[in-house]
Amino acid sequence: GENVEQHPSTLSVQEGDSAVIKCTYSDSASNYFPWYKQELGKRPQLIIDIRSNVGEKKDQRIAVTLNKTAKHFSLHITETQPEDSAVYFCAASIQNNDMRFGAGTRLTVKP
Amino acid sequence: GAVVSQHPSWVICKSGTSVKIECRSLDFQATTMFWYRQFPKQSLMLMATSNEGSKATYEQGVEKDKFLINHASLTLSTLTVTSAHPEDSSFYICSARTGTISGNTIYFGEGSWLTVV
Numbered sequence: 565g566e567n568v569e570q571h572p573s574t575l576s577v578q579e580g581d582s583a584v585i586k587c588t589y590s591d592s593a594s595n596y597f598p599w600y601k602q603e604l605g606k607r608p609q610l611i612i613d614i615r616s617n618v619g620e621k622k623d624q625r626i627a628v629t630l631n632k633t634a635k636h637f638s639l640h641i642t643e644t645q646p647e648d649s650a651v652y653f654c655a656a657s658i659q660n661n662d663m664r665f666g667a668g669t670r671l672t673v674k675p
Numbered sequence: 676g677a678v679v680s681q682h683p684s685w686v687i688c689k690s691g692t693s694v695k696i697e698c699r700s701l702d703f704q705a706t707t708m709f710w711y712r713q714f715p716k717q718s719l720m721l722m723a724t725s726n727e728g729s730k731a732t733y734e735q736g737v738e739k740d741k742f743l744i745n746h747a748s749l750t751l752s753t754l755t756v757t758s759a760h761p762e763d764s765s766f767y768i769c770s771a772r773t774g775t776i777s778g779n780t781i782y783f784g785e786g787s788w789l790t791v792v
Contacts, residue, residue, distance in 0.1 A: 598780075598781070600783075605766070605786070605788070606785070606786070607768060607783040607784060607785050607786050608719070608768075608783050609783075610780065610781070610782070613780070653718060653719065661707075661724070662721065662724065663709065663721065663770075663781065664721065665718045665719045665720075665721075666718065667717070667718045668717070668718050
């Protein structure tokens with residue numbers, strides 16, 4: 565089955581700096597890669613997603629890149645703000661079936 | 676976005692009893708729902724895939740007789756933790772898939788904190 569690895573497990577940046585979180589996946593058939601933001605005790609919120617027919621997608625300060633050959637994808641947050649502090653999860657699935665999550669990255673943005 | 680509601684948000688039960696958690700898609704029909712378990716400071720672990728009108732598909736290592744899943748309608752899936760024990764205490768969260776397989780999104784419920792005493 566699919567195995568998703570996520571790095572780093574914790575990330576601390578200064579407000580205004582950029583943050584990058586990387587994930588790798590094992591199943592070459594995976595074609596949908598969402599990123600979720602989760603605050604303590606709350607539901608994960610979808611922040612951006614990318615499908616395998618696209619190499620990059622951007623939404624304001626957030627961008628995701630996908631390298632299908634290397635089977636890795638990354639989340640980029642620019643101009644970070646304190647409210648970006650949360651746990652971020654990457655995930656991979658085949659057509660949204662059996663979605664597997666990475667271990668999560670705890671992002672702290674220091675004001 | 677689509678709304679997925681989960682109930683209850685918090686539940687405390689005695690060891691040996693059963694507890695039911697409901698997951699509803701409020702403004703769309705969800706033929707497929709997913710149940711996850713999340714321990715503190717850990718990731719979401721897929722427990723089972725719930726398909727409307729058929730038996731759930733359980734992940735390896737998840738006891739289907741302990742975690743009963745029912746998906747009787749297109750808007751409701753339930754997870755029943757039977758004969759609960761303290762080690763079952765966790766954050767349980769469901770998600771539902773909208774739209775068609777080729778272009779769909781997954782939305783999560785609010786989650787349910789289960790404490791078994």
